[in-house]
Amino acid sequence: MKTFLLATAALLTIAGASHAADLPPVMAVKAPPVVGYDWNGLYVGGYFGDAIEQSKAYTDPSFVPGVNRFNNKGLTIGVNAGYNWQFAPRWLIGVEGDVGYLGLNRTDMEWNDGSTFVGIKTDWYATARARIGYVTGPSLLYVTGGAAFVDIRDTFGDTTLGAPATFSSVRTGWTAGGGIETKLSRGWTSKTEYLFVDAGSQSFGSPLGFTAGVPTTFEHSFHVIKTGLNYKIGEPLLEGLPLIGPATVLPSDHGWGGFYAGVNAGGGISNIHTIGGGGTFPVGTEQDVNGTGLAGGGQIGFNYMITARYFVGAEADIGYLGVRGSEIDWADFRSFSDKTDWYGTARARFGTSTGPALLYVTGGAAWVHLTDTLVDQLGGTTSQIARTAGGWTIGGGTEVALDARWSARLESFYIDAGNRNLSAGFAHSDFKDRFTVVRAGVDYRFGN
Numbered sequence: 001m002k003t004f005l006l007a008t009a010a011l012l013t014i015a016g017a018s019h020a021a022d023l024p025p026v027m028a029v030k031a032p033p034v035v036g037y038d039w040n041g042l043y044v045g046g047y048f049g050d051a052i053e054q055s056k057a058y059t060d061p062s063f064v065p066g067v068n069r070f071n072n073k074g075l076t077i078g079v080n081a082g083y084n085w086q087f088a089p090r091w092l093i094g095v096e097g098d099v100g101y102l103g104l105n106r107t108d109m110e111w112n113d114g115s116t117f118v119g120i121k122t123d124w125y126a127t128a129r130a131r132i133g134y135v136t137g138p139s140l141l142y143v144t145g146g147a148a149f150v151d152i153r154d155t156f157g158d159t160t161l162g163a164p165a166t167f168s169s170v171r172t173g174w175t176a177g178g179g180i181e182t183k184l185s186r187g188w189t190s191k192t193e194y195l196f197v198d199a200g201s202q203s204f205g206s207p208l209g210f211t212a213g214v215p216t217t218f219e220h221s222f223h224v225i226k227t228g229l230n231y232k233i234g235e236p237l238l239e240g241l242p243l244i245g246p247a248t249v250l251p252s253d254h255g256w257g258g259f260y261a262g263v264n265a266g267g268g269i270s271n272i273h274t275i276g277g278g279g280t281f282p283v284g285t286e287q288d289v290n291g292t293g294l295a296g297g298g299q300i301g302f303n304y305m306i307t308a309r310y311f312v313g314a315e316a317d318i319g320y321l322g323v324r325g326s327e328i329d330w331a332d333f334r335s336f337s338d339k340t341d342w343y344g345t346a347r348a349r350f351g352t353s354t355g356p357a358l359l360y361v362t363g364g365a366a367w368v369h370l371t372d373t374l375v376d377q378l379g380g381t382t383s384q385i386a387r388t389a390g391g392w393t394i395g396g397g398t399e400v401a402l403d404a405r406w407s408a409r410l411e412s413f414y415i416d417a418g419n420r421n422l423s424a425g426f427a428h429s430d431f432k433d434r435f436t437v438v439r440a441g442v443d444y445r446f447g448n
Contacts, residue, residue, distance in 0.1 A: 037135070037183060039084045039086045039135060039140065040085060040086050041083065041232055041233060041234060042082070042083050042234075043081065043083070043084070043189075043231060043232045044079070044231055045079070045080050045081075045189075045191070046078065046080070047077070047078060047080065047227060047228025048075070048076065048077040048078075048226065048227070048228065049076055049077075049225050049226030049228075050074075050076065050226070051073070051074050051075065051102055051104060051222060051224050052071065052072070052073050052222065052223040052224075052269060052436060053070055053072040053073075053074075053120065053222050054069075054070070054071050054221050054223070054269070054270075055072075055120055055218060056068065056219050056327075057070075057118050057156055057218050057330075058216070059214045059215065059217070059330075063214050064214070064330060064331050065328055065333075066327070066329050067329075067330055068108075068110050068111075068118045069287065069288045069289065070108075070118075070120055070288055070290075071270060071272070071273070071288045072104045072106045074102070074103040074105070074122075076100055076102050076103065076224055076226060077100055077101050078098055078100015078101060079099065079100065080097065080098035080099075080228070080230070081096070081097060082094055082095055082096030082097065082131075086135065089135070090134060090135045091132075091133070092132070092133045092140060092142070093131070093132050093133075094131050094133075095128075095130055095131070096127075096129050096131060096144065097127065097129070098127055099124065099126040100124065100126075101124055102122040102123065102124055102151075102222070103122070104120065104121065104122040105121040105122070107155060109285045109286065110285060110286070110331070111286055111287035111330075111429070112329065112331075112334070113285065115160045116156075116158050117159060118156055119153075119154070119155030119156075119164070119166075120152065120153070120218070121153045121155075122152050122222075123153075124150075124151050125150040125151070125197065125222075125224075126149045127146060127147065127148045127175050128146050128147045129144045129145055129146030129147075129175065130144065130145065130146055131143065131144035131145075136400065136401070136402050137252070137356050137400075137401065138182060138183035138250055138355075138357075139180065139181065139182040139356060139357055140180070140182070140189075141180055141408060142180075143176075143177070143178040144175075144177055144178060144193075145174070145176035145177070147172065148172070148173045148174055148197045149170055149172055149173075150173070150197065150199040151168075151169075152171055152202075152220060153166055153167070153168040156216040156218075165204065167204040171199040171200055171202065172199075173197060173198045173200045174198055175195050175196060175197045176195070177195035177196055178410070178440070179191055179192055179193030179410060180192050180193075180408070180409075180410045182357040182400050183354075184250075184354055186232070186235045186236065186239060187231055187236055188229060188231055188232075188235075189229070189230045189232070190227070190228070190230075190357075190359060190398070191229070191230060192226075192227050192397060192410050192411075193225075193226055193228075194225050194412070195226075196221070196222070196224075197221065197223075198220075199220040199221065200219070201217055201218065201219040201220075202217070202218050203217040223269055223438070225412045225436075225438060227396075250354055250355035250356055251355060251356075252355040252356040252401055253401075253404045254356060254401035254402075254404055255404075255445070255448070256303050256311060256353055257305045258302065258303065258445060258446060258448075259301070259302050259446045260300070260301055260302075260407075260444060260445045260446065261444055262298065262299055262300075262409075262441050262442050262443035263296075263298050263299075264295075264296060264409075264439045264440065264441030264442075265294075265296040265439060265441070266295050266296070267292055267293065267295055267437070267438055268294070268322070268323040268343075268437050269291075269436040269437075269438070270289055270290055270292065270323050270325050270338065270435060271414075271434035271435060271436055272290075272291075272433055272435075273286065273288050273289075273432045274286065274287050274289065274336055274431050274432070276429050287329050287336055289326075289336050289337065289431075290327075291323050291325025291326075291338065292323060293322035293323040293324055293340070294320070295321050295322070295343075295439055296319050297318050297320060297342075298318065298319065299315055299316065299317035301316070301349070301443075302314055303349075303358075305353070308353075309352055309353055310350075311349075311353060311358065311360075312349065313350075313360075314347070315345075315349055315362070316344070316345065317345055319344070320342055321343040321368065321435070322339075323338070323339065323340045323435060324338075325337060325338050325339075326338075332427075333377040333378045334374065334375060334376055334377060334424070335374075335375045335377065336373070336374060336429070337372075338370060338371065338372050338373070338431070339371050340368055340369065340370045341369045341371075342368075342369050343366065343367065343415065343435075343437070344366070344367045345364060345393050346364050347363055347365075348362065348363065348364055349361070349362045356400060356401045357399065357400040357401065358400075360396060360399070361394075362393075362397070362411070362413075363392070363393060363394040364392070365390065365393070366391050366393035366415045366416075367388055367390050367417075368433070369387070369388045369389075370386070370417065370433060371385070371386040371387075372384070372385050372422060372431045373422075374422040374423070374424045374427055374431075375424055376425030376426065376427045378425070379424075381424040381425035381427075383422040383423055383424040385422065387420075389433060390417075390418070391415060391417040391433075392416055393413045393416070395411060395413035395414060396411065397409055397410055397411025397412065398411070399411075399443070402442075405445050406442060406443070406445075407443045408440070408443075409441050409442075410439075411438075411441075412436065412439075413437045414434070414436050415437065416433075416434055417434065419431055
């Protein structure tokens with residue numbers, strides 16, 4: 001999530017600089033007809049942001065029960081190209097392809113098994129997608145989906161039997177997601193996008209302790225949260241070009257200052273990481289608790305326009321967070337689980353306005369009501385802690401005007417809810433409770 005924040009902050013800087021000219025004193029101006037914003041044609045661009053992996057590795061459960069899970073985080077950066085057909089004033093279909101670096105690389109000692117290593121490394125990924133969207137003034141709200149390709153190297157094995165086995169291949173799967181794209185000028189747009197990528201499964205032979213030769217199966221899925229810039233071929237290159245071209249002012253009848261309230265819906269992703277240690281359990285061995293679930297709630301806030309182009313604000317929200325994750329550890333009769341019930345945040349926002357859109361970063365305090373559970377099934381002992389955990393959050397997003405009162409947003413937060421040590425029988429582990437929330441919402445602005 002720190003990568004996504006840096007990407008968003010960079011986009012705020014260059015977009016704000018490209019619109020450095022002051023607006024007239026009266027902020028609210030009549031918006032031009034939607035047909036004035038032409039999306040038809042070929043475009044190219046680049047992006048960077050955050051990638052989250054949620055994968056698992058397991059052997060035949062009749063030999064060794066349980067799984068080893070990963071939720072790794074890393075950087076993504078790449079390029080994209082596409083073509084849009086605006087077949088009606090407010091509707092658009094298109095195709096898009098992208099290819100980029102996917103920087104996920106982690107090798108663990110499996111929990112309570114200091115000689116068993118599990119590793120996953122990705123180098124690049126690509127997608128070929130269709131998209132369909134709704135055009136609202138100079139902004140586009142869209143959904144997208146298609147094929148995905150990921151270059152992955154898997155590692156699994158017991159060092160007492162020699163070097164762990166590795167298997168490398170380009171996996172083929174599918175992707176789906178959505179985003180918001182908003183014009184900075186006739187030729188340049190900024191984009192915030194979320195993609196879920198399912199890369200399928202792969203089995204290969206590996207040495208595994210007392211079950212040597214039993215195939216290992218890896219299953220991989222990824223969450224990609226990215227921000228970027230696109231240029232529409234054939235439009236003036238310097239008009240609105242960030243940091244270089246002349247400033248461009250886009251009219252809007254939506255004033256961003258003042259109070260607002262709204263609702264949101266999306267999903268939560270578990271980034272929970274557990275570290276073994278204590279007693280007979282090797283210190284530093286690891287097991288993650290993966291899981292996803294629905295998120296939804298409401299928010300209220302206030303924006304203050306510092307200048308015509310920059311704003312600060314305060315926002316609070318509270319809502320349901322239904323992340324669930326549970327698994328039995330590989331080669332052990334111990335289980336790890338976690339569930340969340342609700343979350344809330346109190347945050348500052350800072351960003352830039354293009355007129356019809358806000359591009360922002362946000363951060364502050366966060367609270368999550370969650371339950372961590374560690375079970376020693378051999379001894380029949382359970383350790384469980386239910387608590388409202390306080391922590392911090394950081395993120396960013398894009399919000400665009402729908403009309404003079406209503407706006408839509410897409411945003412993402414990383415939440416650090418602290419950690420707790422649990423002991424059940426001879427099992428000991430430190431739960432590091434981390435979550436990512438990706439959500440879309442609508443807001444209603446009060447006042448003039």
